[in-house]
Amino acid sequence: MNFNQAVKLAIAGIKGNKMRSFLTMLGVIIGVSTVIILVSVGQGSTKQVTGQIESMGSNLISVSIRGRGGVSGLNYQEALKLGDRTGVSGAAPTISGNVTVKFGTKTVDTSLEGTNDKYATVRNQKTSSGRFLLPIDITYRQKVVLLGSEVSRELFGFGNPLNQEVKINGVKFKVIGILEEKGSSMGGSNDDKVLIPITTAMRLLANPQISSISIQAKTKEDVDTVVRQLEAALLRKFKDEDNYRVFNQAEMLSTVNQVTGTLTLMLGGIAGVSLLVGGIGIMNIMLVSVTERTREIGIRKAIGAKRRDIMRQFLVEAVVVSSIGGILGILIGFLGSKGLGSLLKISTVISPQVVLLAFGFSVLVGVFFGWFPANKAARLKPIDALRFE
Amino acid sequence: MIQIKNLSKVYQTGSTMLQVLKEVSLHIRPQEFVAIIGPSGSGKSTLMNMIGCLDTPTSGSVIIDNHSTSSLSEDELAEIRNSKIGFIFQSFNLLSKLNALENVELPLIYRGVNTNERRQKAVKFLTLVGLDDRMDHLPSQLSGGQQQRVAVARALAGEPPIILADEPTGALDSKSGKELISILHRLNELGHTIVLITHDLDIAKQAKRVVRIHDGMIVSDTKAGD
Ligand SMILES: Nc1ncnc2c1ncn2[C@@H]1O[C@H](COP(=O)(O)OP(=O)(O)OP(=O)(O)O)[C@@H](O)[C@H]1O
Numbered sequence: 334m335n336f337n338q339a340v341k342l343a344i345a346g347i348k349g350n351k352m353r354s355f356l357t358m359l360g361v362i363i364g365v366s367t368v369i370i371l372v373s374v375g376q377g378s379t380k381q382v383t384g385q386i387e388s389m390g391s392n393l394i395s396v397s398i399r400g401r402g403g404v405s406g407l408n409y410q411e412a413l414k415l416g417d418r419t420g421v422s423g424a425a426p427t428i429s430g431n432v433t434v435k436f437g438t439k440t441v442d443t444s445l446e447g448t449n450d451k452y453a454t455v456r457n458q459k460t461s462s463g464r465f466l467l468p469i470d471i472t473y474r475q476k477v478v479l480l481g482s483e484v485s486r487e488l489f490g491f492g493n494p495l496n497q498e499v500k501i502n503g504v505k506f507k508v509i510g511i512l513e514e515k516g517s518s519m520g521g522s523n524d525d526k527v528l529i530p531i532t533t534a535m536r537l538l539a540n541p542q543i544s545s546i547s548i549q550a551k552t553k554e555d556v557d558t559v560v561r562q563l564e565a566a567l568l569r570k571f572k573d574e575d576n577y578r579v580f581n582q583a584e585m586l587s588t589v590n591q592v593t594g595t596l597t598l599m600l601g602g603i604a605g606v607s608l609l610v611g612g613i614g615i616m617n618i619m620l621v622s623v624t625e626r627t628r629e630i631g632i633r634k635a636i637g638a639k640r641r642d643i644m645r646q647f648l649v650e651a652v653v654v655s656s657i658g659g660i661l662g663i664l665i666g667f668l669g670s671k672g673l674g675s676l677l678k679i680s681t682v683i684s685p686q687v688v689l690l691a692f693g694f695s696v697l698v699g700v701f702f703g704w705f706p707a708n709k710a711a712r713l714k715p716i717d718a719l720r721f722e
Numbered sequence: 723m724i725q726i727k728n729l730s731k732v733y734q735t736g737s738t739m740l741q742v743l744k745e746v747s748l749h750i751r752p753q754e755f756v757a758i759i760g761p762s763g764s765g766k767s768t769l770m771n772m773i774g775c776l777d778t779p780t781s782g783s784v785i786i787d788n789h790s791t792s793s794l795s796e797d798e799l800a801e802i803r804n805s806k807i808g809f810i811f812q813s814f815n816l817l818s819k820l821n822a823l824e825n826v827e828l829p830l831i832y833r834g835v836n837t838n839e840r841r842q843k844a845v846k847f848l849t850l851v852g853l854d855d856r857m858d859h860l861p862s863q864l865s866g867g868q869q870q871r872v873a874v875a876r877a878l879a880g881e882p883p884i885i886l887a888d889e890p891t892g893a894l895d896s897k898s899g900k901e902l903i904s905i906l907h908r909l910n911e912l913g914h915t916i917v918l919i920t921h922d923l924d925i926a927k928q929a930k931r932v933v934r935i936h937d938g939m940i941v942s943d944t945k946a947g948d
């Protein structure tokens with residue numbers, strides 16, 4: 334008997350007992366689909382978080398300064414000097430505060446950041462219309478503002494804000510640009526803010542102290558050196574490590590990746606267990622099937638079936654059941670992950686490797702758990718099998 | 723064709739040993755028609771299963787067509803069953819999920835015969851037993867007599883030299899039984915060696931040779947015309 338006939342026989346066997354075959358498959362279907370759904374959620378959120386971190390700018394180092402009472406902070410010049418070293422391609426000191434922005438009758442409470450022209454490249458912040466801050470804006474303390482997309486929408490709706498005048502804390506500013514949308518991250522919306530020249534901000538907020546500096550290293554390799562230099566310089570200046578913090582984007586990424594990677598693995602592992610349970614289901618049913626079909630096995634042996642013919646028949650049946658279960662599981666996993674993604678508004682990523690792995694595993698489950706029953710059937714003595722009632 | 727020497731079979735159930743066949747020797751030549759008779763429990767089926775390579779002897783030897791079965795592996799025995807022997811059982815033993823044609827094709831599947839040839843042969847033998855109009859019927863859609871004729875066609879499909887029939891008429895009415903026996907005689911004329919177990923003395927009388935078994939021993943062996 335060749336392989337084709339064995340497959341035909343297996344399919345006939347499965348069709349002959351549809352309900353049972355389906356219930357047997359169910360274990361594998363649930364196993365495979367949960368593996369795919371859970372892993373896709375895990376990988377999706379990993380991608381989302383790393384995407385957000387990366388969108389903040391590449392090779393980014395953030396220094397935040399916590400002005401403690403009594404300790405003097407950094408002023409703009411000191412902050413620029415801090416960032417002026419080899420290995421650094423740009424530094425954008427930032428002052429922040431909360432302001433009220435008014436256009437006509439509409440008012441919005443939002444956060445304000447005063448920064449310089451470098452911010453655009455360092456923080457990877459593009460404009461969707463208009464222009465970004467220029468050095469001249471900083472030098473001449475221009476009263477110009479870039480609106481975050483949310484702020485722009487609230488104040489202007491669908492109208493064009495460019496070259497309009499808004500009032501920030503009562504002071505007139507000209508809108509020169511709209512910031513490109515960034516979406517929300519762990520820290521809240523990135524689009525609910527306004528940007529003005531740092532020099533203007535010092536006046537407006539009556540605060541010359543820099544609250545943070547975004548520094549971009551030239552290359553990935555420069556990041557560590559620059560971080561070390563910054564830490565040394567900051568310690569010299571502030572004497573106390575509690576007064577400042579240096580965030581390293583690469584480090585943050587690897588931490589996040591590690592955490593979400595572990596999470597994904599754990600989810601996959603839990604789902605894997607259900608696949609295993611599905612396999613045991615197959616074995617159980619196959620054993621029942623062998624017992625039920627003992628007479629059939631006897632008849633087949635009496636007319637010339639060899640051990641390997643019987644073995645093949647049952648093994649192929651187990652593998653066909655688990656493979657069909659695997660394929661259905663992949664389909665359901667696919668739909669489930671898309672459905673869950675849109676339902677919970679999270680991004681899910683189905684990687685081909687996971688699909689292949691889940692399918693391969695389900696076939697393997699069929700072989701592994703089909704082996705024992707198939708072998709049991711193949712070893713039956715013809716006369717014992719024939720006499721079986 | 724079939725040579726049995728000092729064949730014994732002992733069954734052990736729990737602590738009791740039951741010797742069912744006691745040093746049986748029997749020589750069956752090609753194209754013989756042998757009827758085996760004897761009381762119930764005398765060991766007829768046991769002997770038949772040994773000849774058919776379904777069971778293994780405790781001691782002694784069975785030689786089929788110059789193959790000593792005790793020296794053969796399980797797969798080789800399967801091959802003997804497939805090519806040398808056709809079984810007809812009292813309880814038909816058809817596969818209930820296969821139709822008549824597929825049941826008859828079965829021995830050829832295990833021999834690796836291709837689909838066309840298989841179909842052709844199965845049709846030929848079903849026609850021979852007069853079931854050419856019932857080929858796509860499942861066993862459950864056939865009468866007892868028809869089922870047994872499917873079983874005969876299946877036994878013939880592999881064109882084995884030996885046909886073993888263990889009370890083939892046991893589950894049939896007398897008319898179907900008679901038809902079946904006449905088919906067996908026709909096969910014998912075509913050159914098949916037939917071994918037939920029966921309780922029916924009338925049927926036994928039609929055989930060329932009658933072997934009587936009692937308590938695991940052959941007590942008489944008469945040939946027609948003796
Ligand atoms: N697997 C077994 N284990 C134990 N004893 C068995 C087994 N098979 C058969 N026997 C015993 O062997 C004896 C012969 O059985 P066998 O089936 O050969 O009888 P038989 O001559 O065919 O009888 P019948 O005409 O009723 O079919 C019986 O006494 C039976 O109880």
Ligand SMILES: [Mg+2]
Pocket residue numbers: 766767768888
């Ligand atoms: Mg019997």
